[in-house]
Amino acid sequence: MNEEHNTFEGKDKELSEKEKLPRQQSKLQQHIQPHLSQVSESVKNLTNALWQGLTFIEDIDLQETQHVYHNIARFLQEKLQADFQTCLQTTYLLCNESDPQIIGEQPPSKLVQKLATKVKDLILTIKVHYLKPQAVPTFDKGLKSKHLRQIEIFYINPTNPKPNVVRFEEEVEWDNLPSDVRETFIKEDPERISFRPYPQGD
Numbered sequence: 001m002n003e004e005h006n007t008f009e010g011k012d013k014e015l016s017e018k019e020k021l022p023r024q025q026s027k028l029q030q031h032i033q034p035h036l037s038q039v040s041e042s043v044k045n046l047t048n049a050l051w052q053g054l055t056f057i058e059d060i061d062l063q064e065t066q067h068v069y070h071n072i073a074r075f076l077q078e079k080l081q082a083d084f085q086t087c088l089q090t091t092y093l094l095c096n097e098s099d100p101q102i103i104g105e106q107p108p109s110k111l112v113q114k115l116a117t118k119v120k121d122l123i124l125t126i127k128v129h130y131l132k133p134q135a136v137p138t139f140d141k142g143l144k145s146k147h148l149r150q151i152e153i154f155y156i157n158p159t160n161p162k163p164n165v166v167r168f169e170e171e172v173e174w175d176n177l178p179s180d181v182r183e184t185f186i187k188e189d190p191e192r193i194s195f196r197p198y199p200q201g202d
Contacts, residue, residue, distance in 0.1 A: 062101055064149075064178045068128055068197065069095070069102070071151050071168040079122060079155075080115060090115045094123070095197040124154040124163060126198040130172070130181050132191060146171035 069091045076087040092103045093116040108116070129150040151168040174182065181193050 060176060061178050061180075062099075064172075064176065065102060067149070067170070068151060069097070072126060072153065072197075075153050075166060075168075076115075076119060080118070082115065086112060086115065090119060094119055095126070096200055122155050122158075123198065124156065125196060126154070127152045127194055127196050130177060130185075130193045132185060132189075146173055147177055148172065 069088060072091045072095070073084060073088040076082070076090055077084050080087060080090075082090075086109075089103070089108055089112045091097075093108050093112055097103055129148075129152070131148040131150065133147060149170050149172045152165055153167075154163055154165050157164055177185075184190065184193050
């Protein structure tokens with residue numbers, strides 16, 4: 001297999017769909033908001049503070065999700081020679097993303113649907129890993145102070161049936177990690193947390 005970087009070994013944690021933070025805050029807010037007028041000012045202030053905290057967490061999670069999708073879209077842009085926005089919409093469809101906060105309200109165009117079908121013949125699997133600093137090797141054998149996000153795209157080159165892998169790596173501050181990833185690092189302390197945007201399922 002052709003690859004650009006070495007893989008990482010160690011104690012890993014695979015996140016299942018159930019462990020990922022659901023994006024239900026907007027529905028929760030709709031349910032709570034009508035009742036705030038019936039409670040005391042202190043309870044109302046506490047509720048608003050909690051809601052702001054949840055919204056902040058949701059924003060970070062959405063931003064991190066978009067970082068992942070943008071990297072995948074850049075790969076598709078190179079392979080398909082299509083514009084970035086079309087490749088981004090194709091990425092959403094490929095990864096079965098349905099959150100309107102990410103994909104918007106417009107349904108995918110016929111071109112996007114056609115490209116998503118084509119991409120399924122190109123990409124074998126996509127994996128996203130979050131590594132804690134001491135699991136990230138450096139040339140001077142020092143430790144990085146930031147976590148690392150690594151996106152792996154395994155694909156087939158039409159001119160060469162041998163599988164290939166391309167990796168996108170970026171350091172991520174602790175506060176910018178997805179909330180479910182931070183929670184897993186705190187509770188279980190794995191060296192690496194992984195999930196698979198494509199294909200979904202076992």
